[in-house]
Amino acid sequence: MLLQSFFSLMPMFACLFWAVLLLLDKQRNLPRKYLVFFLFISFVNYLTHASFFLFEHKLFAFLDNIWVFTSLALYPLYYYYIHLLTRDEKIDWKWLWILIPAFLLSLFSFVLYFLMSENELRYFINYMYHHEEGSIYNFSTLVNLQILRTKVFKGIFIIQVVLVVVYGFRLLTNYNKQLAEFYSNVEERDLTQFKHLLFAFLFASGVSIISSLMGKDFFINKGHLLAIPSIFHTTFIYWIAFAGFNQHLTISDFQKDIEEYRLQKKQLTKALRTEQQTEENEHSEERYDNIAKLLENIVVGEKLFTNPDLRISDLALRLNTNRSYISRTVNETMHTDFCSWVNNYRINHAKELMSNSEQSNLSLEKIAEDSGFANLTTFYRVFKKHTKQTPGEYLKTL
Incomplete structure (x- = not known):
């Protein structure tokens, strides 16, 4: 009972x-x-x-x-x-x-x-x-x-x-x-x-x-x-x-982040081309290619991917365009979403650090941090998703 x-x-x-x-x-x-x-x-x-x-x-x-x-x-x-x-x-x-x-x-x-x-x-x-x-x-x-x-x-x-x-x-x-x-x-x-x-x-x-x-x-x-x-x-x-x-x-927090971007974008519009001009050219393959090159230049060249909280709005403000345009560029040119696209650079950077004999003393936690991952758990999950193996398994292949 x-x-x-x-x-x-x-x-x-x-x-x-x-x-x-x-x-x-x-x-x-x-x-x-x-x-x-x-x-x-x-x-x-x-x-x-x-x-x-x-x-x-x-x-x-x-x-x-x-x-x-x-x-x-x-x-x-x-x-x-x-x-x-x-x-x-x-x-x-x-x-x-x-x-x-x-x-x-x-x-x-x-x-x-x-x-x-x-x-x-x-x-x-x-x-x-x-x-x-x-x-x-x-x-x-x-x-x-x-x-x-x-x-x-x-x-x-x-x-x-x-x-x-x-x-x-x-x-x-x-x-x-x-x-x-x-x-x-x-x-x-x-x-x-x-x-x-x-x-x-x-x-x-x-x-x-x-x-x-x-x-x-x-x-x-x-x-x-x-x-x-x-x-x-x-x-x-x-x-x-x-x-x-x-x-x-x-959703309230998400909307606040979006609204913050919109306010920043609004402050810059005086010196930028209008949204109408952007919309008129947004289906141009040449413009997609140009934006794709600019994105790669700043994300890779300046290693922006190492910022764990990098947002698409940050790139939109840097390139003086709107985030939906960058999103479409990533989707249609890179054939992926923004998060996966940035994580791909992070994984490649992590691989470089693991393959570099001069960096052999770095812990996986330090490698994850230097590559732009918020924590070690995220690093393991994303690395396994992109490479089909854990960081430890990858190290054994070197």
């Missing part, structure tokens, strides 16, 4: 732990505040499960109606969390419509709950959650409507999972692409880990569906078996909160 109580409550305490930690953290930006709200909804969701396994049947019968809302709200809410990270700088209340299915089905469940007698409520719970034998034709209309509600719930849930994963992945991919076109170092800026979380969501929904098919009664008085879904959901919540806690750059 103690083991069952522990695993019943564990996901709830994971939500509570991270909610408190996020509230106490000094960097309480909008996405973090929203994540606290998401964890609160998750807490209520897991409270319903805990009430069942702790044999609080009356409480469970009531909370089950709220669980309908929380379960159908979590996926849309997480999608909007991604939206806050990648698009919206403030809450757009128009997005409340994504909670309409959860609200309406929960309201429908509550109406039936208050209309049902105690016997009807007991029949419904025994049939749905304890898998007791019985024909739906022998149940009252209210009980059958509740059973129908559970089927509608499953249909909506599956549709939500697919839509959130597909559209969430698209948002993250587009945002990461924008970052790679602006920063030469996207470490701790991009949202790749949130892509992994979306697929974890897909897996989590699979575990929930399997657990539902097995029935909650399957885990009663079997603490060792209850540990499996409990540990999984606790780990899942921990990962979601940990990723959010360590995500420092938001």
Whole structure:
């Protein structure tokens, strides 16, 4: 019983732990505040499960109606969390419509709950959650409507999972692409880990569906078996909160960097050609080649790539042009994005340092720093991505 109580409550305490930690953290930006709200909804969701396994049947019968809302709200809410990270700088209340299915089905469940007698409520719970034998034709209309509600719930849930994963992945991919076109170092800026979380969501929904098919009664008085879904959901919540806690750059920060560039660009426009003149020539192959040569001259010649925080806006200001023009030049002439293009020079410089016998006493950390990488971890990751081998493996080939 103690083991069952522990695993019943564990996901709830994971939500509570991270909610408190996020509230106490000094960097309480909008996405973090929203994540606290998401964890609160998750807490209520897991409270319903805990009430069942702790044999609080009356409480469970009531909370089950709220669980309908929380379960159908979590996926849309997480999608909007991604939206806050990648698009919206403030809450757009128009997005409340994504909670309409959860609200309406929960309201429908509550109406039936208050209309049902105690016997009807007991029949419904025994049939749905304890898998007791019985024909739906022998149940009252209210009980059958509740059973129908559970089927509608499953249909909506599956549709939500697919839509959130597909559209969430698209948002993250587009945002990461924008970052790679602006920063030469996207470490701790991009949202790749949130892509992994979306697929974890897909897996989590699979575990929930399997657990539902097995029935909650399957885990009663079997603490060792209850540990499996409990540990999984606790780990899942921990990962979601940990990723959010360590995500420092938001769309607001990104927009500030872009706005800073625009202000600097505006100050220089008096001495520069107009944007109209730039646009008239931006499809000229000759101009692309000229810009490409100028870019290489300043990035390689002046070793600007050794600046770990080099941005495309820095180059745009140096060349008296706009960043979108440089971005297109890199894309169409170098056939890559800005981040990968700069990292290629950094990797080549690192190889030169490792191959130079006079520099043989340099540590990998020093080589990474001199090549323009923010840290050793980033150096290892980028080096492996570009050369298909680690720096250590490369050194052995020399």
